[in-house]
Amino acid sequence: MKYFLAATLLLLSTLTQAYNQQALMSSYFGVVLIRGYNQDGGMAYGSGVVVAENEVVTNCHVLRATKQPWVSRGEDSYPITSVRADTWHDLCLVTTHAMPFQPVPLGNSSSLQRGQEITAIGHSNGVPAPITSVGEIQGLYPTETGFMIRSSAKFLMGASGSGLFDMDGKLVGINTFKTAGNGGSIHFALPVEWLKTLASLPVSQTFPVSGKALWEEDEDKKPYYMRAAVPESRQDWAALETIALAWTRSEKNSPDAWFSLGMAEQQLLHFSAAAQAYQHSVTLDPNFVEALFKRGHMAKKLGDGETVSAVETRLRQIDPQLVPVYQTFMGCEGSCH
Known part of the structure; x- marks a missing residue:
């Protein structure tokens, strides 16, 4: 009965809430793959969102296992040259060059409402093309700026650092951590407002990035x-x-x-x-x-x-x-x- 209710309410939300297909498609192409080789020679990967020219935001924990990360889409790759890291908030702004992708528009978490339809877009499991997952806002928890977002839009391993978008294609959160269990996963996204402080942080060329995140407390x-x-x-x-x-x-x-x-x-x-x-x-x-x-x-x-x-x-x-x-x-x- 629980799952019938959840599925039915989500279907109702999908039918009644308008969405901007063109804007969402544009944001889809603003989500990229973050890659790098770890110490064992295997591939470390996560997701990122283009937020400015040659700048991508991702989770800092995505950059913990590699000394030479890069941004990629399909067969194209762009070396990451520097990072501004807020490890406690688990947000890193990485810089590359000659990257042709357009930044996504930014929204704000403060305008969200419980039950509102949203879309997660990320490279789950490291697949080369982003995967979308439609869900709804399940909870909004106040932070120093903006709201931590609990949503039913699923993301898998490799989608850390991916984008949570409203149905107008605006970035409202960064998908970061989740729980797992018999009752299903619970997904959390960091508020997009936290990105504003990244530009003022010192620039570093040192990888891997280290430091505990708030969800690891x-x-x-x-x-x-x-x-x-x-x-x-x-x-x-x-x-x-x-x-x-x-x-x-x-x-x-x-x-x-x-x-x-x-x-x-x-x-x-x-x-x-x-x-x-x-x-x-x-x-x-x-x-x-x-x-x-x-x-x-x-x-x-x-x-x-x-x-x-x-x-x-x-x-x-x-x-x-x-x-x-x-x-x-x-x-x-x-x-x-």
Whole structure:
């Protein structure tokens, strides 16, 4: 049922949100492959995005294993001559020369909304042509500038440093790290606003690049949204409950914290607690569609027909096309009133 809901909501998003095909195609050609030989003679690779003439942004961790990296597309290659590295934020701006590719337009993460459709474009598994993955914004977490982005747009090994774009082809994030587990991967992108500081950093010609990234921090020092992602993807609901409880105490106005707690309580069959957590989530964010669906589901489990009906009414206010999806999800015939 969980996957039916996710797939149906994404399909609805695709049908209702406009996209600029020409702009997205232009951005597609602004994504490049980063390559280099590692110490064992094997190939190290990642992805990058052209952000200025002869300049490509990528993740610094892509440059950890090679002394002579280069940018490539197809059979063409362009040696990387220098780098400006912000290793903590895992962003590196590399320079090459005679590269004919046009920079992509920059957007901003602050304008994004939960549920908004986005596209990841990157060289997953080192394939020569970029691969696209359409998804939606699942979470937005405030940072010093911009928002860390959790999305359902998948990226695989080799797509670190690739671009996350809105449907107008504007770069909004850099795909960087993810979790893995039986419950599926959870994908995170760094906010595009972080690129602004790279130009002021010192230039270096030293490779490999070294330094710990924020997502590699000790677990108890990470922000709660990162801590919660691992047990969620591994379906370790007891661990998620512990983290989510601490998260709600620390950030009581975070709808994501309450949603994570609701998920944990639901899977632990604590339906009353799950209903309360989901209610907190939708009170804080009345447009949190997935939380509304789950609130309705818990209400049905508890025999609370009034809330089942109220959720349907709220979904109709957000988008009438959500109503038949909700009715199917809930097993209602024609109406959940």
